[in-house]
Structures are given as C-alpha cells and as structure tokens.
Amino acid sequence: MRKKISAGVEGSGTHAQATKILKESGYVGGVDLRNLPGSEAVKALQLGEIDGAFIVDGYEAPNVQTLLNDPMMHLVTFKRAEAYAKLIPYLHILEVPQGAFSLPRNFPSMDMKLLATTTNILIDDRMHPAIQFLFLEAARSINGKGSFFAERGEFPSFKDSIMTESPVAVHYEKNNYPLLAAYFPFWIAELISRLIFILLPFCVLAYPILQALPGFRAKRMQNKINRLYGELKRFEQELLLNFNPEQRNEYLKKLDLLEYQALNVKVSKRLSGDYYALRTSIDYVRNCLNRGQHPYQFDEGVDPDL
Incomplete structure (x- = not known):
C-alpha cells in the first residue's frame, strides 16, 4: 500500500521542493501525493488521513509549532542530508540536537538533520540602486534577527545563488548600509x-x-x-x-x-x-x-x- 504524503499546493514552494526531493530519491510514483495547503495537511496528519507531510516554513510558524507540540507526531530525519545538499545546491542542512525542541519530552530523542531552503530576493536589473538598498534594509529588519536556526545578522546574505549577484547587494554585504542613514533622511544620506x-x-x-x-x-x-x-x-x-x-x-x-x-x-x-x-x-x-x-x-x- 502506497504511503499518502502531502506535498503542498501545486505551484507553491512547498510542492516544488517536495517533488524535487522525491524525484532525487526515486520515490515519484511510489507514493500517493496529496496537494493540501499547510493547515489542512496538519489537520489530516493529526486525524490519520495521511501518513506524512512536507512542511516548508519557519520554526516559529503555527503549523510547525502545532506538529512539534503534538506528542503523537514524529519528526523524520534526513539520513542522507549531505547527499541531498550536494545534489540540490540551494538546500542547507539544519542540525537539531537531541532534546532541542522539548527538553522535558526529550524531543527529538536523537540528533537529527533537517533540510531547509533559502528565500531569494529577485529584482529587475534596471531597479534604482536606492530602492535596492531599501529592499535589503527591509530584509535585514525582518530576517536579520536571531532565530532557532539562524544566527543574528546571518541574513540577508548570498547562499549558493544561481542568479547574478547585484553590485548593490555585494556592496551592502561588504560595507553594510551607510552610517549617514542613521542621522539624515534617506534621500540626503544617499x-x-x-x-x-x-x-x-x-x-x-x-x-x-x-x-x-x-x-x-x-x-x-x-x-x-x-x-x-x-x-x-x-x-x-x-x-x-x-x-x-x-x-x-x-x-x-x-x-x-x-x-x-x-x-x-x-x-x-x-x-x-x-x-x-x-x-x-x-x-x-x-x-x-x-x-x-x-x-x-x-x-x-x-x-x-x-
């Protein structure tokens, strides 16, 4: 009997990553894929209607926290995480130590390896450099804080991007935003x-x-x-x-x-x-x-x- 797995809604990032991983693993056709949104996939898992689900979301996301806090749910490690990261360059390995999600439950009960993707900001090459700086400032404000898996200031950054890097972004990564922006309005600082x-x-x-x-x-x-x-x-x-x-x-x-x-x-x-x-x-x-x-x-x- 084929396993029923939710791979996300067609056209979504979750669906693209899930099908890519299943294809590299040779499981395409060997599983019964369901195209459920994240919240519906969580409910289906809890009700036993499906056997597994791919979730591409942040650690603090409600869907992820719901599953992690449910003692009936089990987290599956990617034993061949290094191989997946080699074959799919934009995938990164996340190390989860034993008990990191819940020390009282000792969850997970062993060291685990998860896979994560990065979110890329793509722009038109004709975009004004000042607007690019504002995009990067917004990205730093939203994603630059420390989290369970990311160090403070780790993002935004270049990570195995297959696209051409913007000269403005390269300058921003090396020199950060001009200090003058802290004392003058944006247009004067620029x-x-x-x-x-x-x-x-x-x-x-x-x-x-x-x-x-x-x-x-x-x-x-x-x-x-x-x-x-x-x-x-x-x-x-x-x-x-x-x-x-x-x-x-x-x-x-x-x-x-x-x-x-x-x-x-x-x-x-x-x-x-x-x-x-x-x-x-x-x-x-x-x-x-x-x-x-x-x-x-x-x-x-x-x-x-x-």
Missing part, C-alpha cells in the same frame, strides 16, 4: 554617499595636480624671463662684435621692444626679483649705448683686461 563615492577619487587624482600647478606656472614664468635674458645676451654679443654707430637708434628700438616684452610678463611675488633684475639689465645695456661714441669697442693697443 545623495551624500554618492557624492563622496564620486568626489573622493576625483580629489585623490586632482590633489597632486593642484599641488604641481603653482610650480608649473612658476616654471613658465621663469622660462619667459630666461628667454628674454637670452635675447638680451645675444644682442649684447652682437654689439660687442659688430657695433655700428649709425645703427644706434635701431639698437635702442630693439631694447625698447625687449623691455616691452618684459613688461608683459606676469610674474608672481616669488619671481619679482628676477623680473626687476631683467629690466635693470635692459636699462644697463641702454645706458652703455648712450655713453660715449663706441661704448662696446676698445681702442687698439688697450688691454681689455685692465
């Missing part, structure tokens, strides 16, 4: 969190650039001053080697142009000494041109080192 996430890397990259910027500007100013010094030096060498008294006015105009270029150089206070030294040098060459007939030539027979 805005500040995202601004920090965007601006912090920018500041890390921009800081050395900003530090180097004054030095870069100073180097450009110094290069301009040095270039004008170089032009002045070449001009003075030309006067020394090829001075022509008839071109004195052209020489002075060239000096005026150099001085005009120097006046248009914008320098910082740190380089003001070099700037005014350049203008003083230009003025010195102008004075040399204006003193005497041949200021850049020596008389023959006169030692220039004297």
Whole structure:
C-alpha cells in the first residue's frame, strides 16, 4: 500500500521542493501525493488521513509549532542530508540536537538533520540602486534577527545563488548600509554617499595636480624671463662684435621692444626679483649705448683686461 504524503499546493514552494526531493530519491510514483495547503495537511496528519507531510516554513510558524507540540507526531530525519545538499545546491542542512525542541519530552530523542531552503530576493536589473538598498534594509529588519536556526545578522546574505549577484547587494554585504542613514533622511544620506563615492577619487587624482600647478606656472614664468635674458645676451654679443654707430637708434628700438616684452610678463611675488633684475639689465645695456661714441669697442693697443 502506497504511503499518502502531502506535498503542498501545486505551484507553491512547498510542492516544488517536495517533488524535487522525491524525484532525487526515486520515490515519484511510489507514493500517493496529496496537494493540501499547510493547515489542512496538519489537520489530516493529526486525524490519520495521511501518513506524512512536507512542511516548508519557519520554526516559529503555527503549523510547525502545532506538529512539534503534538506528542503523537514524529519528526523524520534526513539520513542522507549531505547527499541531498550536494545534489540540490540551494538546500542547507539544519542540525537539531537531541532534546532541542522539548527538553522535558526529550524531543527529538536523537540528533537529527533537517533540510531547509533559502528565500531569494529577485529584482529587475534596471531597479534604482536606492530602492535596492531599501529592499535589503527591509530584509535585514525582518530576517536579520536571531532565530532557532539562524544566527543574528546571518541574513540577508548570498547562499549558493544561481542568479547574478547585484553590485548593490555585494556592496551592502561588504560595507553594510551607510552610517549617514542613521542621522539624515534617506534621500540626503544617499545623495551624500554618492557624492563622496564620486568626489573622493576625483580629489585623490586632482590633489597632486593642484599641488604641481603653482610650480608649473612658476616654471613658465621663469622660462619667459630666461628667454628674454637670452635675447638680451645675444644682442649684447652682437654689439660687442659688430657695433655700428649709425645703427644706434635701431639698437635702442630693439631694447625698447625687449623691455616691452618684459613688461608683459606676469610674474608672481616669488619671481619679482628676477623680473626687476631683467629690466635693470635692459636699462644697463641702454645706458652703455648712450655713453660715449663706441661704448662696446676698445681702442687698439688697450688691454681689455685692465
């Protein structure tokens, strides 16, 4: 005679898990399956109308507590729990020590192994990250407390999920929810969190650039001053080697142009000494041109080192 077992209503999670386990065990067709809701399955068990029932529910659920508190009911251990967990990855083994459900009754009378599934939160990949955070916060508020089988803070978490993990959920699991949410409204905390996430890397990259910027500007100013010094030096060498008294006015105009270029150089206070030294040098060459007939030539027979 085939055993009558309730596998839950068709389309329910209980029915899906029960048929999956029975199929892996090779019992499909060997049992008389009844599709009873949880509460009806409990009553049928107590009345002896069925021989067993699969219950997929929490430990504190009324249906589970009704059966556990009924001394006429017996809990069946999954002796091959490890094998089921290997074949069906989303199943997890729950260890129940002897007497854990009732010490006065010593129930169960031996260590037992049960199987449990996890509840997954599935979202559309287009869902806004802020809404995903709210979902996770709600899941932590509902499922994050300690229970008979779960440690405090164990859920929500990733457990053998076959779906792609959301980057927001991965961040939440590693870093938890932003601390700012405890002090600001949600939208302000989310805005500040995202601004920090965007601006912090920018500041890390921009800081050395900003530090180097004054030095870069100073180097450009110094290069301009040095270039004008170089032009002045070449001009003075030309006067020394090829001075022509008839071109004195052209020489002075060239000096005026150099001085005009120097006046248009914008320098910082740190380089003001070099700037005014350049203008003083230009003025010195102008004075040399204006003193005497041949200021850049020596008389023959006169030692220039004297």
